[in-house]
Amino acid sequence: MKDFLRQLKRVKLSPSEILYDLFKTILVFLIATSFALCVVEMNVISDNIFGVYMLAVAVTSVITSGFIWGILSSVGGVVAVNFFFTYPYFAINFSMAGYPVTFALLLLMSVLTSALTTRVKKAAILSANRERRAENLTEMSNALLSANTLNKIMKITLDYFFESNQCSVVAYLGNPSNPQIKLTKTMQAQDELIFESPLEVQIAIDSFAKNEITGIVLEPKVQNCKGTYIPISTETKVYGVIGLLFEKPDDVLFDTYKFSNIMVSQTILALERQAIEEKAQLILLEKEKEKMRSNLLRAVSHDLRTPLTCILGASTTLQENKDKLEEAIFDQLLSDIHHDAQWLIHMVENLLSITKISSEHAKVKKQDEIVEEIVAESVSRIHKRFPNSTIHVSVPDELLIVPMDATLIEQVLINLLENAIRHSGTSLPIRLKVSRDENEAIFTVTDYGKGIDPARLSTIFEGKSGSISADSNRGLGIGLSICKTIILAHNGRIAAKNHSCGGASFTFVLPMKGDLCYDYESKNTNC
Structure with missing residues (x-):
């Protein structure tokens, strides 16, 4: 109660609000007096006329802004009863026997009624505010969850x-x-x-x-x-x-600050949950990086050892037997050294590509690139390595512009085309098709060879070489692992499947619109 009264003392009303409350108090008083005079004249109420003014006190307390107007209405009611309805009529006289005590009790009852009504009104307002705040708190909690x-x-x-x-x-x-x-x-x-x-x-x-x-x-x-x-x-x-x-x-009121503390606690929960999620994301990222390191080590031992051994063997044979070798064998050994050296260069390019996007604090910087130029450059580089290969290219008539790191996407296309040439087991042409689906650019590399072992389809992008011999399938595992990493870093997706006509298809999709920067560490855009 003390806190309530203290808050009432702190209320400061503007002059216009005070005048408006005064007008309402006087109006209620006049209506109550007019009604009381009418009912007395009609002999409906005679002894309990003060009840009309007690009702007026309650109404005044409800429609005005505070406690003071109820007190004024109480005093006005006591005076009106004495003046209009107590003998001698139309005169104020509190000196008659018993009147002071009666009027004091009536005034006390009016003041208590005013105080109680005001308090109920304040409680109703507070209750409505708390209900509204509770609804807002529930909505806030739901919003913070997302x-x-x-x-x-x-x-x-x-x-x-x-x-x-x-x-x-x-x-x-x-x-x-x-x-x-x-x-x-x-x-x-x-x-x-x-x-x-x-x-x-x-x-x-x-x-x-x-x-x-x-x-x-x-x-x-x-x-x-x-x-x-x-x-x-x-x-x-x-x-x-x-x-x-x-x-x-x-x-x-102090209640406002208490509720604000509850809202703050919801914010704290959301911030702590976000911190936990970020920590979990970092742990997952470290796990993925560790997996990538293992794949790289496996790829290095699997894919680099064979060409290095071949180069060493061929070069040793040339050094020790150069005067004894026939020209055809000599040329073949030189060709093998050249081929294996090219393969090592290609493997180093792959390693550098994956290092670029997975090293700490590295970011994939995207620029708007013309798809047709990227495709042409990739096919040109493949023809230098495999001059006898045939690649049919299909691109849409419209100009496709996609935000990307051109070097990395070229690396993906080269890896997929080279895999198709090396591992399809056929000399039939390779098909590279580019199409558009709404705001996405779709790249598909298709061969018409032996296809992919169905048991490997689910793990083909995980950097595993399976049980296939190293010499015949050199680079298949790490190349596809790198392709997946690059495409994910571009907010895209990649998949492989066998098609009904025989052979395999590798498809990756890149968004044609979006942010021009991707942070691989945090997996956030807007760098």
């Missing part, structure tokens, strides 16, 4: 603080002196200037440093300070600060 970035979490927090408290709000993530994120939503344009003032920023910094509410709470503690700053914190860590700027801070 937030997957720090910026979204702070934006949701800002919006619901603004909606629940109907005040200007500033949200800092990190120290307000140099915040990681700062968001503002104001009721009036000048409120943003207030938040930017050195005094308000310093109060926000103090809240962050001391881990306590600062500024205007229930009593002004800082001269000229206009905002209240609530830390977003646990006992051991401070995440940031929420600033509230009320139009009438003196009218704000």
